[in-house]
Amino acid sequence: MNILVFVKRVPDTESKIKVNRETKSIIEEGLNFIINPNDEFAVEEALRLKEAKGGQITVISVGSEESLTTLKKCLAMGADEAALIKDDLKETYDGLRTAKIIARAVERKFPAFDLLLFGKQAMGADNLQVPSMVAEMLDLPQANVVTKLEVDGQKGTAVREIEGASEKVVFTLPAVVSAQKGLNEPRYETLKGIMAAKKKVVPVITIEELGLSKEDVAPLVEATKMDMPPARHAGKIIQGTPEEAAKQLVSLLRREAKVI
Amino acid sequence: MFLVFVETREGKVKKSSLEALGEAKRRAVELGCEVNAAICGPHLGCLHPEFFSYGASKVFLLENPQLAQYSPQGYVLALHELVGELNPKAIFFAATAMGKDLAPRLAARLGVSLASDCTKVGVKDGKLEFTRPIYAGKAFLSFTLKSMPQIASLRPNVFPLIEPLSQAGEVVKKDVSIPDGAIQGHVAEILKGTGEEIDVTEAEIIVSGGRGMKGPENFALLKELAAIIPRSAVGASRSAVDSEWIGHQHQVGQTGKTVSPNLYIAFGISGAIQHLAGMSSSKVIVAVNKDPEASIFKVADYGIVGDLFQVIPALKEGLKKLFAEG
Secondary structure (H helix, E strand, C coil): EEEEEECCCEECCCCCCEECCCCCEEEECCCCHHHHEHHHHHHHHHHHHHHHCCCEEEEEEECCCCCCHHHHHHHHCCCCEEEEEEECCCCCCCCCHHHHHHHHHHHHHHHCEEEEEEECCCCCCHHHHHHHHHHHHCCCCCCEEEEEEEEEEEEEEEEEEEECCEEEEEEEEEEEEEECCCCCCCCCCCCCHHHHHHHHHCCCCEEEHHHCCCCCCCCCCCEEEEECCCCCCCCCCCCCCCCHHHHHHHHHHHHHHCCC | CCCECEECCCCCCCHHHHHHHHHHHHHHHCCCCEEEEEECCCCCCCCHHHHHHHHHEEEEEEEEHHHHHCCCHHHHHHHHHHHEEEECCCEEECCHHHHHHHHHHHHHCCCEEEEECEEEEEECEEEEEEEEEEEHCEEEEEEEEECCCHHHHHHCCCCCCCCCCCCCCCCEECCCCCCCCCCEEEEEEEEECCCCCCCCCCCCCCEECCCCHCCHHHHHHHHHHHHHHHEEEEEEEEEEEEEEECCCCEEECCCCCCCCCCEEEECCCCHHHHHHHHHHHCCEEEEEEECCCHHHCCCCEEEEECHHHHHHHHHHHHHHHHHHHH
């Protein structure tokens, strides 16, 4: 099986995000960056499929040169190859733009594949757009937010989460699948893996090389404002025994907050 | 004209789709245009007549036996054809599991960008201005789209329904032709959870547990509490889920789900940054925790410093009594 996995470098989910209101962007200084946690599930799933069926895993990222660290991590986890599509534009929050770059890269540089694996969404933009968009651009079936994946020959079966239930999706390969928590437990890199990853050369592909012009990749999302969420303030601490406090809470929720 | 994709499940229209219709109606009135709705499926004859009172003046039933089960490719085919015919100014989806799966695929087919999971829609210089949480709610981004039509998915539980209108509407049936091989994947089966559970993203009230719940068996207490509260669901912190006390579908926070219920009650949750990001847009927050220094109290409207195992039974009794009284 030939699997392409797409990963993104994102701010650590444990970090506080600060906003520059003038440039309408987040302040990156002082932020710790990690591999998008949803993408780790995708890498892990690719490794498990390879272990079961053999094949080749190539991990690809669209981003600045700093994303090389993210790709090296994936190589250390066990991926065979990696490639960086160099994009120096900061976060655009425009899923279509990323999908265009990825779809073109797949067509031009990685045309032989059985499966395109993604994380369900990048933590940050939180768009949940790119996998479906790439699937449409390449005319492939899609299974998003999956918690179970089985591949048998040219057929795939996935379980994806819906409201209060899940649904079983059947599809033919090649296909796009996006991973989420529940699919697997990502492994840690081994020391041997880290050493091997160090030696691997990660090719860098430019957007121009993909035959995309500046206009082709101009963001269509025009930010008008970026802000912090409205500040919440500590409210009332209800005193008394647990029984008294609970009773008073019920009354406050009904009469004051009017939410029950 | 605004077009709203209306989702049905087991023959019933989803409430979040009616919310999207309502918001489309409000913005369409501002821009002086009407709202149409589109539904996909086989034999869509049995629509509830109240449907039109939620804002649509025309409903398009896109029919084909192959649309009986949801398939992103089949549904996009049907919608794309209709969009070509109607040339709408904007297309709204509810940001449900289906909406989030389908809207980007349609946007890509149309070659336009998409505003996902919006919590506010306004009008700026004749265009729609969308606002949505980013970094799971640690920041908010407002923007316009340079591409047309303007497509957006709207977060469930955020946009109010409109006051029902006494308008009748027109139903237009359309047979969708689906070429052989166009659908390469589809839903084969719905796997039900335990009964009629409401998802945390759709619940109006969430009772959520963290490390302080001490073990998987104690989540039964929260399930019992949720069972007596209408439209409620059980949530959980990342550490509770990572300890396998409850399924990942219940996880609230940046690494789980971002929620905006009317009421969020956090039991034994300390309030890690990534958890607070996922729930701090809740209208009212209640925290119950032994530790008076827990960060969760900094965002809570009401707090009880105490033993949750004593508070939960008392709260259950209090709520039972309240709901019995009506």
